[in-house]
Amino acid sequence: MIESPNHKNVPAGVAGSAGSTGAVISWSQARQPMIYAILFVAGAVALGVYHHPVAAGIVGFLGAIVLVGGLTKRRGPCPVCGSTLEVAPGPNWCARCHDYMFFAVKRITRMKPNWVCDSPDLLLPVGLLKGPSEWQWPLPGRCAVCTDEAKRTETLAFTASLIQYRFEVPHCRRHSRGVEYEKGVLKFRSYSYWRAFRDQNAGTYEWGDELGRVVIQGIVRQIDSRR
Ligand SMILES: [Zn+2]
Ligand SMILES: [Zn+2]
Numbered sequence: 001m002i003e004s005p006n007h008k009n010v011p012a013g014v015a016g017s018a019g020s021t022g023a024v025i026s027w028s029q030a031r032q033p034m035i036y037a038i039l040f041v042a043g044a045v046a047l048g049v050y051h052h053p054v055a056a057g058i059v060g061f062l063g064a065i066v067l068v069g070g071l072t073k074r075r076g077p078c079p080v081c082g083s084t085l086e087v088a089p090g091p092n093w094c095a096r097c098h099d100y101m102f103f104a105v106k107r108i109t110r111m112k113p114n115w116v117c118d119s120p121d122l123l124l125p126v127g128l129l130k131g132p133s134e135w136q137w138p139l140p141g142r143c144a145v146c147t148d149e150a151k152r153t154e155t156l157a158f159t160a161s162l163i164q165y166r167f168e169v170p171h172c173r174r175h176s177r178g179v180e181y182e183k184g185v186l187k188f189r190s191y192s193y194w195r196a197f198r199d200q201n202a203g204t205y206e207w208g209d210e211l212g213r214v215v216i217q218g219i220v221r222q223i224d225s226r227r
Helices: 027-049 053-071 191-200 207-226
Strands: 074-077 084-087 090-094 099-104 107-110 122-125 152-160 163-171 179-182 185-188
Touching: 027 053, 084 090, 084 099, 099 191, 122 191, 152 179, 185 191
Parallel strands: none
Antiparallel strands: 074 084, 090 099, 099 107, 122 185, 152 163, 179 185
């Protein structure tokens, strides 16, 4: 077999199969854990020298965990837009696509459509959406986590730019925390629900616009009631 002289320059993952790309170790992310790991190992050796074998074992074990954690972080091209992603196992955000990709066992793929997180970890900045007063909620009457028939709701309430918002998010009896809000970001458990919400409510949102519109609507309502 004749190897191409510049085969090392071929970007990882360009020939990826089934819409996936390969990922290599991200040294920028792995550097810090490696430094900590070296410090842990040095600590373990020092403890061993001073006859503390149990402590040395614990510190050495911690060092190994930190090292493995650092080496599971990798870097590779987004399978959709090709921009470089620093990935850790599980869902990873692409800032250019505004979508999640999935990383496992050296490969980055498009997110699994039925992926559900244990807690609301899938983020959707409100700035990528229409104003909250215009939001449409996907699948009315269906659980925001599993899409089964909803039996109850959970209140999602927040105040932004002086406006109070309150939504009742449907849930089945088995699931909770389907949608939460924190500092201008909505957080979801279900990727399919996250995606449906993003697509139905895509827009750009300026807090000032929303405030202005609500104030104008209030004035119009007052004028109407005086007629
Ligand atoms: Zn992308
Ligand atoms: Zn459910």
